[in-house]
């Protein structure tokens with residue numbers, strides 16, 4: 001298992017959190033998504049390392065922006 005933390009911009013409420021959780025959670029190999037609304041940090045657990053662009057696309061699909069580390 002691999003755990004990676006991403007910074008996501010634009011989330012303002014619980015609905016944003018569930019949108020991001022649903023989209024990122026649907027990425028193949030992802031087993032867990034934890035979103036901290038206050039900090040914008042999204043911690044993703046996956047079976048293998050994820051391609052950042054795949055995560056970016058999922059976050060984008062939810063309507064938010066992945067901040068480059």
Ligand SMILES: [Cu+2]
Pocket residue numbers: 011012013014015016017
């Ligand atoms: Cu919201």
